[in-house]
Amino acid sequence: MENAAINLDARARTLLRTLIESYIRDGQPVGSRTLARTSGLKVSAATVRNVMADLEDLGLIQAPHTSAGRIPTASGYRLFVDSLLEVREPTAEEIRAIQSGFDPNATTQDLMGATSNLLSQVTRMAGMVRLPRHRNVALSQLEFLRLGERRVLAILVIDGKEVQNRVLELERDFDQDQLQRMANYLNAHLAGKSLHAVRDALLREMRDVRENLDAMMLAAIDLGEKAVAGEDPDDVVVAGQTHLLSYEELADIDRLRQLLEAFNEKREILGILDQCIRSDRVQIFIGRESGLDWFENCSVVTAPYSVDGEVVGVLGVIGPTRMSYDRVIPIVDVTARLLGSALGDPAQDTK
Amino acid sequence: MENAAINLDARARTLLRTLIESYIRDGQPVGSRTLARTSGLKVSAATVRNVMADLEDLGLIQAPHTSAGRIPTASGYRLFVDSLLEVREPTAEEIRAIQSGFDPNATTQDLMGATSNLLSQVTRMAGMVRLPRHRNVALSQLEFLRLGERRVLAILVIDGKEVQNRVLELERDFDQDQLQRMANYLNAHLAGKSLHAVRDALLREMRDVRENLDAMMLAAIDLGEKAVAGEDPDDVVVAGQTHLLSYEELADIDRLRQLLEAFNEKREILGILDQCIRSDRVQIFIGRESGLDWFENCSVVTAPYSVDGEVVGVLGVIGPTRMSYDRVIPIVDVTARLLGSALGDPAQDTK
DNA sequence: ATTAACACTCGCCTTCATGGAGCGCTGATC
DNA sequence: GATCAGCGCTCCATGAAGGCGAGTGTTAAT
Structure with a gap:
């Protein structure tokens, strides 16, 4: 993915952005006329068609068939999350809601479970939390x-x-x-x-x-x-896998089975999470980027969490590639930070 | 379920049996002509039709629509497993295969997991094992x-x-x-x-x-x-839930979700298993008999397992109502016995 | 009681026609 | 050279029509 596509002019970028936003919202291929209207630009549908043809040549969007609208490709999503997306920071309200889900008296295991549940409930996708490494605790x-x-x-x-x-x-x-x-x-x-x-x-x-x-x-x-x-128990907690059944873009039974089996085996999930532990920010895998082909139509959003400045684990969600990144990314980000600080609180003997 | 239906004459019983066997094998509604041929009886299709009409009046079979064949109802299955079924005892071969899956040195937890896996792999359905009560161990x-x-x-x-x-x-x-x-x-x-x-x-x-x-x-x-x-940890081990995705009679996404969620929650599964712990033989729930309506099209086959003559737990499988009872029942039965004796073996310190 | 025969009912599949959405292309305009 | 209105075309979705096949219920004869 060398992405020579960075040199898109402003108009093309706007169009790509509105197209992807529209597709994420409605799940329908987007045609030139609608795009021309909703983009806010003062151009005709014909012009939009020209630009769309260019975007298709660049491999950023594609047409499911000759006379449907366009939908984003994996590269399109990639460009979108990398440089077009404006994340909607979560409100103080939402942060409080998430924070109230953490019981600082709970054991690490329970805390992981709660976090995983939280992620899956808030995003309506599958949540996962990598168990923290304990090497540096007393x-x-x-x-x-x-x-x-x-x-x-x-x-x-x-x-x-x-x-x-x-x-x-x-x-x-x-x-x-x-x-x-x-x-x-x-x-x-x-x-x-x-x-x-x-x-x-x-x-x-x-x-x-x-x-x-x-x-x-x-x-x-x-x-x-x-x-x-012995190593720490090498494990990952997942929750809400069943949410994935509801997305029709994942309706293929065989793939779905593979996906759910991956959650049961946990090995591949672990592999994916471990790839992210080095990064210090939110990281996103789109479609096959993680190297597993049964990941078609799936994306992963992860963030590492740290205690006392040291990264000890990763958490994240798995859902359809067509997800609301602007909502999911900040949620994952905040949850990681809150989990980190919940773990970092000095152990309390009160109660 | 009073089952006044017991007074069926031999011919009707034979026909019901072949009909259900045929439906379990092929998953297709069975018509009068095929049934007349495969039953082995020397009767014509028209006669069979008359008998089928009676069976339908008794609520044992039903027609999905006017001119399809008949399929068994829940009551039909009930009568079938209660008094028509001839189980195929597992061969010594199969028993050995199952037995080799047990590692007597494993901890109880691991043993439960292995058993659950075994059940799900052999039956290609979901396997589950209730943790044993420990009240009587030293x-x-x-x-x-x-x-x-x-x-x-x-x-x-x-x-x-x-x-x-x-x-x-x-x-x-x-x-x-x-x-x-x-x-x-x-x-x-x-x-x-x-x-x-x-x-x-x-x-x-x-x-x-x-x-x-x-x-x-x-x-x-x-x-x-x-x-x-404190009570023993009140838990159940499940495996192979994903097998259930492959059955088209469970293809309804919403029900499937409920089903998988039940496996995650474990509460309802536990309830079902605990209902069976009193019985001392293989027990079968068909469709809604367990009281849960999301169980439509599902059946449960369970058997208690005992150590030193005392029942300590239950295991079983969940699958589509249209399953090969003649194969599944003996498998569950044998597995329960083998698990019991694996647990009953005197603890060995060798290695 | 059993059964052959007949009429009838559905569901399923294929075919065909229609409408609509959307595209690429062309030629005119600024 | 960029923009755009307009045209013809392609493709999908929908639905109606019709034929086929499987299976039923019923009747009348044995």
């Missing part, structure tokens, strides 16, 4: 529980409220008392540090101070390393 | 972790492999040391008993031996009671 506590022979349950309390369980399979057996002492040792050394720092510390100690410690403490370090080694 | 271990002021994380290890976390909000504060001693006390008294027994024991002690214990042990009992008080 480890509050670490505990071991003996489940059976050589099987230990590691419990990580993160950030004072999040709890993660991990079952570890070990080479040798420890009794509960040994495990307890190991946990005490690790907690004394590590509590309060970020997971990232914890991991570094453990790896360093394993290398450096091997010989200076008794066997028990060595084992403790080993165990601790195992406990924090 | 409590292996109980642990407390102080999260913050008056907030305690209770960790229940059940059956040596299942882990449940519960956050408790308390009236007074304990330090970790106190919590540890309380856990020790409770474990010494309760480990190995069933959750049900544990709860009884705690309630009894709270009443009877109040005055004979020091304050700490009293608090411990109180805490333990809180920890095991």
Whole structure:
């Protein structure tokens, strides 16, 4: 998509813009006469036809058949969202409505679910939220529980409220008392540090101070390393998939099935979201741009959210390419910001 | 549904049976001529027409329009599955295929997911599994972790492999040391008993031996009671909803949306499954019988599964009313039995 | 009771005609 | 050279007409 199309004169741009706006509103191909009237320009339908022919040559619009009006192509939408679109900032009202959906006392999981629901309800499309990376949050506590022979349950309390369980399979057996002492040792050394720092510390100690410690403490370090080694649960929360059934441009049953299956599998959704995590602004995929062909007629609007200035996740919506970008974009944008600050609020013990 | 229809003569029963079998196979209304030929009876089409008129009067079949063949009504299906159907028992082959899908080392959660997937793949419909009740399985271990002021994380290890976390909000504060001693006390008294027994024991002690214990042990009992008080997570695992998109008798978009939303909400699905938990055999809901009108054209086949003779959950499938009951019923039946025995296997620590 | 035969009823498909929306092109105008 | 009115043309959507086929209900004969 090299977009040599940038050098369109003002009139062509206006026409393209009104055409796409009209198509997004009504879902009908737009003809030259209507376009001439609604564009506000003082030109005749014939002139508009000439311009439209040019736009078609540039691949920005196309005619479904000889004598229908024109509809935007993927490139047309691209140009539209990149340089023609004027987003309608959400009113303070709307922001408050969204904000009231966040319960700062909820666990991260619940917060993600609520956000995802919120996105899908407000936009009437499918909402999705990538779980935040936890690498930089504080480890509050670490505990071991003996489940059976050589099987230990590691419990990580993160950030004072999040709890993660991990079952570890070990080479040798420890009794509960040994495990307890190991946990005490690790907690004394590590509590309060970020997971990232914890991991570094453990790896360093394993290398450096091997010989200076008794066997028990060595084992403790080993165990601790195992406990924090796993990645965060790699997951994404989606909601409102069923909204997509209502759009007739997605009426093809087979594609619809693929789409819904993608939501169940989550793998491809994850792939798409992860592509966006680097950007620091709202990002938009139109149609096949994401590389999946079952994405025909679908667009994705995403925005990363950050805590303390660091991007920790992405959220967004999926809907038909023919969506109201001017409404959806600011919603996604605001939601990302609000989620970020909801996560960033200092953990409260009140209540 | 009083079904005075039971007194059908043999011929009428044969005809109804072949009609429904034919309709299930082809999805086409069945006419008198075809029916006369395929039924195996030595009667003419005209005679068949007479019988069909009777069956229509009884409300067992109906004609979509004046001059099409007949299709079964809900009552027709009911009679069919109750007294006309001959199920095709699954071959040893198929049983082995299903059995190989169970990994006895998996956690209950994973086992449920696998079962649900299995059901949906084998039947090409939506599969669902009600989580088992845990009331009668052994409590292996109980642990407390102080999260913050008056907030305690209770960790229940059940059956040596299942882990449940519960956050408790308390009236007074304990330090970790106190919590540890309380856990020790409770474990010494309760480990190995069933959750049900544990709860009884705690309630009894709270009443009877109040005055004979020091304050700490009293608090411990109180805490333990809180920890095991909550119900099991009340949940159901579903899979393969998207299969339902492929059936043209469910092609109505609005109903389809309601159906998929029901799977997301899970509440109504749960209601249906819970209705079946009392029965000890395969149970079938046809069309609106379950009380939900968006269930038009859908049927549910369920079977309870039991561990050690006690029913602990239900599983089943949802699909179009026009499904191959003779294939689906034994599959659901066998899957329920296999899941029961997979859960009943003594917990193994090997690997 | 069973059945062959007949008339009749619908739904579905194809064909055909009609109307309308919209396009490209041309030639005139400024 | 840009703009525009006008013309002929293409295509879709709609609907009516008609034929076909499948299946029904009914009657009268066995």
